[in-house]
Amino acid sequence: MSQQSPAARAPQTPESRETAQSHTAGEPRVRAEWPLYEVFVRGKRGLNHVHVGSLHAPDDEMALRHARDVYTRRNEGVSIWVVRSSDIAASSPDEKDPLFAPSGDKVYRHPTFYDIPADVPHM
Amino acid sequence: MTDTTTRTREGVDDAGLQSQFDATIEHGDRIEPRDWMPPGYRRTLVRQVAQHAHSEIIGMQPEGAWVGRAPSLRRKAILLAKVQDEAGHGLYLYSACETLGVSRGELTEKLLSGEQKYSSIFNYPALSYADVGTIGWLVDGAAICNQVPLCRTSYGPYGRAMIRICKEESFHQRQGFELLMTMMRGTDEQRAMVQESVDRFWWPALMMFGPPDADSPNSAQSMAWGIKRNSNDELRQRFVDMTVPQAEALGVRLPDPQLRWNPERGAHDFGQPDWAEFAQVVRGNGPCNAQRIAHRRKAHDEGAWVREAALAYAERQLRAQGGPA
Ligand SMILES: [Fe+2]
């Protein structure tokens, strides 16, 4: 159920891996690509951090600085989390995954399961 | 459910995945990065989102050249903020594009090699300071027309990037319009400058919506997939109808002798841009194509040592902390 590829993105296709290799083979130039980070912003006090996108940065500190410039130019947040995309474990993408099945048949977890007379107040 | 036809396991899986995908589109739900999607859908999105990202990045150049020459600190600060937003837009979109399984490095290389395109509008020069206003008013205005429906595009990360972008675009258009209004209240020379600028940008702005629907063979598939929500001609019409009263308020003339209100259609009739010129610019023969890419390549190459040094520093810090060598 838990997969190796990072949460927010498609597993790299063989096709795209090939392209990357053929580029390195064809060109002697070293491509220094910074690792990818996922960015989470708390919009204001009282709210959760929410995923807003990703960016490349050489390390955690620079990822935070870049996130501040890219994702919060207009008071969009009061707090930022960054995490290396490769460090995120994710459930499988299929919503019909057995992971979520147990909650599907437990209708008694929802308030609408219970019939209460309409004249009982505040319920 | 029973299915009596014999199929290979793979065939069954593919059909199942395809019908799941179709159902998601049908319900108006979003496709997310790790969902199965038809290869053509992925290819179309990579092409469109990459082209969109590249447009934001290249689009910084015509206006960026005016930051140092804007006439006041206020105007410089505004223009700088606007150009910085465009960099941000490019980054939101590269981020969305990377969720499709392409890397940032690949995208940059495909821009520099010309394999991926950017909007043809940015191959026109910003010759006068009035162009800064006209670009904000007409070019960002046309971009808004294109982008607002894309907030509901079927691919989740692209739609979310568009929502962030649209929130920022309104400032871009308004600062441009305000700049032009200020100039129109100035001298005759300034008014002439605005008119000359509008004359140059009007037709290229109309081209931003792409070729007429009849010559846009991929549009139907894009609309069936929910990537595009409106046709090129629909959006062009919407833009013209929005812009005409703005031009009146400004006191400028739009350079189209065929432009007039058609009460029967409840819309403006207008002339067609020079599509042969459009084709030339797309093919690389616009006034600034070579200059734009050369500038981008220079910035990329001259920044290489910074990217490499930052990476080396990060690695050294990690080693100093006793992390993996
Ligand atoms: Fe933009």
Ligand SMILES: [Fe+2]
């Ligand atoms: Fe803009």
